[in-house]
Amino acid sequence: LFIVVVAVNSTLLTINAGDYIFYTDWAWTSYTVFSISQTLMLIVGATYYLTFTGVPGTATYYALIMTVYTWVAKAAWFSLGYPYDFIVTPVWLPSAMLLDLVYWATKKNKHSLILFGGVLVGMSLPLFNMVNLITVADPLETAFKYPRPTLPPYMTPIEPQVGKFYNSPVALGAGAGAVLGCTFAALGCKLNT
Secondary structure, eight states: OHHHHHHHHHHHHHHHTOOOOOGGHHHHHHHHHHHHHHHHHHHHHHHHHHHHHHTTHHHHHHHHHHHHHHHHHHHHHTTTTOOOOOOGOOOOOOOHHHHHHHHHHHHSOHHHHHIIHHHHHHHHHHHHHHHHHHHSSSSHHHHSSSSSSTTGGGOOOOOOGGGGGGGOOOHHHHHHOOOHHHHHHHHHHHHTO
16 A cells, blocks of 8 residues: 555656646757656655565556556546647656666665666666657647647746757756666665665
8 A cells, every 4th residue: 555655646746747748849948857857756766665675576566556547647637638648658667677677686785776776767767758759749739729828927938958958858867867866766775774
């Protein structure tokens, strides 16, 4: 029951972190930020349960619960007329599988899990998340189809600034994710002590 409750909370925190439809011009900028947020939410919970149970495979189970709950929530919103795509959630699974693989391959070594697992999840999730941006409905078409005439000033789209740092938002997301992933993997382990 406990794992289900925490996975639900993680799902709520990441539920819109794959939905670039309403960001139009912000798509690339928000892609980087959301990739990092998804990485951190996945890794802290998955690492916690992985070290809590000590069973390789728990991280993937955790990601599966997040995926199923996100599908349920998005189905509810979709039925209300919001243009959500179902393709945008399963990207957590392969990253969680990498975390399980590291834990199993290093014979349940927590330090290896933090270092190698953190880097692998941090670098892989932005890459898998690119599938979201490629496969979701065309943002511009959707923006015309579902106009939002009352956007507050801070939501007004501006030109994305990602190019100032890197030519690729995947590189920016993966670089930041690899560093922060280790930190949050350590936090997940620390929650058990």
